[in-house]
Amino acid sequence: MEGPVTAEHRRLDVLLEAALAALASEAEPDAARGTLGALRAALETHFDQESRLYFPAIEALRPDLKPDIQRLLDAHGSFRRRLDHIETRLSERGLAEAHADLQAFSRDFSAHEAAEEAMLVELTHDAAVMP
Numbered sequence: 807m808e809g810p811v812t813a814e815h816r817r818l819d820v821l822l823e824a825a826l827a828a829l830a831s832e833a834e835p836d837a838a839r840g841t842l843g844a845l846r847a848a849l850e851t852h853f854d855q856e857s858r859l860y861f862p863a864i865e866a867l868r869p870d871l872k873p874d875i876q877r878l879l880d881a882h883g884s885f886r887r888r889l890d891h892i893e894t895r896l897s898e899r900g901l902a903e904a905h906a907d908l909q910a911f912s913r914d915f916s917a918h919e920a921a922e923e924a925m926l927v928e929l930t931h932d933a934a935v936m937p
């Protein structure tokens with residue numbers, strides 16, 4: 807079963823792939839800036855929903871998960887800073903560096919999404935045994 811968080815993750819994956827493809831081609835720095843901007847906007851919305859809606863609800867159900875949730879929230883700050891850095895690189899025409907940094911970002915972000923989805927699967931199992 808796919809919940810809203812997982813559905814948003816798959817949309818973010820598509821935007822991340824588009825940004826990677828744009829940064830891989832030397833031809834269109836403006837397009838690359840545009841795809842990064844779209845990724846940034848979608849990420850901000852997603853981080854905001856996780857911190858204000860989803861995570862507080864999870865923590866209310868499972869207070870024992872508070873340290874895990876805090877780690878995931880801290881990671882959002884780090885992803886924001888990394889994306890800032892990538893945008894700066896791109897504006898300085900460091901396209902190859904921006905692409906390499908976004909590849910590393912993409913790997914770490916996939917692991918972040920997987921950790922969140924694993925937490926949600928655990929909650930779904932809890933809910934299944936509740937009356």
Ligand SMILES: [Fe+2]
Nearest residue numbers: 856878918922
């Ligand atoms: Fe997250």
Ligand SMILES: [Fe+2]
Nearest residue numbers: 815856919922
């Ligand atoms: Fe997420």
